[in-house]
Amino acid sequence: MPGQFPTPAMAEAPTATATGAAAPSRDDVRAELERILTDVVGDDLLLDGPLTDETSFDADLQLESIEFVALADQLLATYGEQVDFVGWMAGMQLDEIIGLTVGQVVDFVVSAVEG
């Protein structure tokens, strides 16, 4: 899957991670997550307004399991192997999965990229 859908974000990503020094900011990551989710979910993702840190994947976005898989693939393609979304979710209890928010995924991506 990685490499199949070249995007501007993917072209930029290696620079951001390869230099190591320029870890993406939370705002960068949230914007990138919004782009990925729009791609995965479709344009009506943002009908109810922009994503916020409090936007929930289960209650608000109602992400389907096939969309979670696509999100994990795109995070991997964008940020590289250190952003192991599937492995991260494997450490969660059910209530944590139900309560998962955009802000938590942003924090996870930022800390995973920083290493």
Added chain:
Amino acid sequence: MPSPPADALGFLFVVPPFTGHVNPTVPVAARLVADGHRVAWTGVPGTVEHLLLDGATFLPATPPEVTGYAGEMAARRSDLRGAAAFKFLQEEVLLPLGDAMVDGVDAAVDAFGADVLVVDQQALAGAVVGRRRGLPWATSATTSAELVDPLAGLPLVAEAMHRRRVELQLAHGIPAHVAEAGDLRVSEHLLLAYTTAELVGPLAVEAPVTFVGPAIAGRPESDDFPWDRIDPSVPTVLVSLGTLNAEAGARFWQVAAEACRGQRWQAVFVAPPELVPDAPANVLVRRHVPQLALLHRVDAVVSHAGHNTVCESLAAGLPLVLAPIRDDQPVVADQVVQAGAGVRVRFARVRAEELRTAIATVLSDEELQAAAGRISKSFAAAGGPAAAASSLVALGSGGVGGTH
């Protein structure tokens, strides 16, 4: 109660209040009766009896107020999807009903004189009673999702659910070492799987599994279907979201109508007609259809990936477009895709062109059709209700399993 003849056995089916989990037991029980055995069902009263054959014995496992609870929970479930739906099903439906049914199932064993329990995978009380009394009990896996470990990627969730099922056993007097050793969803004696290895793929559970294929024979169907509306010269697609979801699919029906509009196929929607107000000329909308008969007249099926509809479609050799909604449906959908017999789309956010492409694919792709044909053959070879009945009789006669 007089003892039954030496070779006749009493089989008690323990079922949850879900139509799709009761239906497959009916042809299995009919076969057992034809072979001279006795059968009865126990479960939540008011949710089972109307699905059984006339004259069937039903022993209520719970007092009337539990029927109200089950109905209320079913209504609340229909609003939930994803992980929240999973939590609700486990914590508000399966575990409380399992707890509430134990005493009634135990009494039913005595009242009926059960020699073998046939326990639906979601009727946990039957497994508790079987283990507590040391009776031979079989798991009846009416959906195959739990056989492939859908929680494999979420080990903490799987462990938490296992603990809850251990606690249920401890609460009903099963010794800790016995409760810890087993899994209420997987009998150590016999697991009847109403599918085949060709569809389900590698199993994640260690159990004495008998694949019997779907148990779909002999369901009476009323037939007021306007067969003359089906043009035999044009490919036909059946679109069904199952008995529980037709109302919830308002958006899906609109999208499906647009997907079909102007195409060179015709479609039968099993939907409330008011949800498809502007149906294209090539779409026939019916609230009810004689599904088994119709499956022999169509070329492909669009389904919510309920296990029974999927198996009935594949038994007829039909490839599927799968739009799973909740519960086991995403897992079942993925099984069909892995087996090469279907294409998966999203349910809530599917677009007309996405669905149109998927339908066109299943109507034209020979590999998908060939895979559906292979699964159909494996179903036919698995033996269905007769194979299930003979495995159950062998269990009751001490011929298979035993404890391990």
